[in-house]
Amino acid sequence: MKYLELAGVQQAVSNVVVGMMRINDKSDAEIRAIYDAARENGINMIDHANIYGGNHLCERRFAEAVPLSASERADVVIQTKAGIVPSPEGTHFEFSYDELVTQAEESLRSLNTDYIDVFLLHRPDSLVEPEEVARAFDHLHESGKVRAFGVSNQTPRQMELLRKHVNQPLVANQLQLSITHCPIIAEGISTNMQHAEQSVVVDGGGILDYCRLTDTTIQAWSPFQKGFFDGVFLGDPDFPELNAAIDRIAAKYGVTPTAIAVAWITRHPANMQVVLGTTNPQRVADAAAGSEIPLTHAEWYELFRTAGHIVP
Ligand SMILES: NC(=O)c1ccc[n+]([C@@H]2O[C@H](COP(=O)([O-])OP(=O)(O)OC[C@H]3O[C@@H](n4cnc5c(N)ncnc54)[C@H](OP(=O)(O)O)[C@@H]3O)[C@@H](O)[C@H]2O)c1
Numbered sequence: 001m002k003y004l005e006l007a008g009v010q011q012a013v014s015n016v017v018v019g020m021m022r023i024n025d026k027s028d029a030e031i032r033a034i035y036d037a038a039r040e041n042g043i044n045m046i047d048h049a050n051i052y053g054g055n056h057l058c059e060r061r062f063a064e065a066v067p068l069s070a071s072e073r074a075d076v077v078i079q080t081k082a083g084i085v086p087s088p089e090g091t092h093f094e095f096s097y098d099e100l101v102t103q104a105e106e107s108l109r110s111l112n113t114d115y116i117d118v119f120l121l122h123r124p125d126s127l128v129e130p131e132e133v134a135r136a137f138d139h140l141h142e143s144g145k146v147r148a149f150g151v152s153n154q155t156p157r158q159m160e161l162l163r164k165h166v167n168q169p170l171v172a173n174q175l176q177l178s179i180t181h182c183p184i185i186a187e188g189i190s191t192n193m194q195h196a197e198q199s200v201v202v203d204g205g206g207i208l209d210y211c212r213l214t215d216t217t218i219q220a221w222s223p224f225q226k227g228f229f230d231g232v233f234l235g236d237p238d239f240p241e242l243n244a245a246i247d248r249i250a251a252k253y254g255v256t257p258t259a260i261a262v263a264w265i266t267r268h269p270a271n272m273q274v275v276l277g278t279t280n281p282q283r284v285a286d287a288a289a290g291s292e293i294p295l296t297h298a299e300w301y302e303l304f305r306t307a308g309h310i311v312p
Pocket of ligand 1 (some may be wrong): 122152174258276277279280
């Protein structure tokens, strides 16, 4: 397992992370099995959000199922997110001081812990007042409730606006990324190509390079999904060439296709993390094996091309 540093986080973090978005209807034993598989395979980082399961439910279910001793708590890195507000009228996004501090404090109670290692702003709030975010971050940091901060689904300019005001480094940007859903990578491969949809900048402009330039760790969410929560590409008959390539490369390295899907992301020199959503302990173990596979340039581009992207 490969580990990397996130500024402000006390231990190095694994580049494969277990996400807890889908545990709301799992039993305690099933949640413990996911956690145990992660720990046994070198994963030491767990991803949550206030919104998973609705109103902190997945955070609470995790804490109920996996009570952490003081030493185990010190060994793992718990990340959660705030800024999505569920309400009967419809969800909205809000980065006000009160909302961020209230959500962080409720996450601490739900997770049954004294501190959050990494606190991310979940989805950009168009009404953001960055001075308010700075005040919230200062309070959470100085009170010891949060150790490090980051964002999710943000453009370079949105991050720049925050960076003008907040006093802590933004250590991560969590973005959707899989072999089949990879605009943050594909745009950079086909820039300035007339009529090529892949050439249209949908990420607000070079977020991959911006994160590399600013030492922001990209955390890839939905690493197995074809698109936006519409099923996995592994074994999908709509991707015959991709799956044939994945199977052949998996056999070469002696791992499962799941590991190759992870490796396509971890192989990128941007030093990204992969946030798994599986609730299947065997898949957690299979995915962890993709942490450090040295895919060749030819293999990496073959996977990109057979997923349907343009290599001009
Ligand atoms: N920042 C954001 O905006 C954002 C958005 C979404 C998610 N996230 C984070 O990212 C994590 C991952 O997201 P995700 O769950 O959408 O991603 P994912 O890992 O791509 O998808 C996992 C889902 O695919 C299923 N699956 C079926 N076959 C699979 C296979 N061969 N390998 C792996 N999974 C297979 C899993 O079912 P089984 O459980 O049966 O394996 C599970 O339902 C979440 O837990 C959350 O922490 C962040």
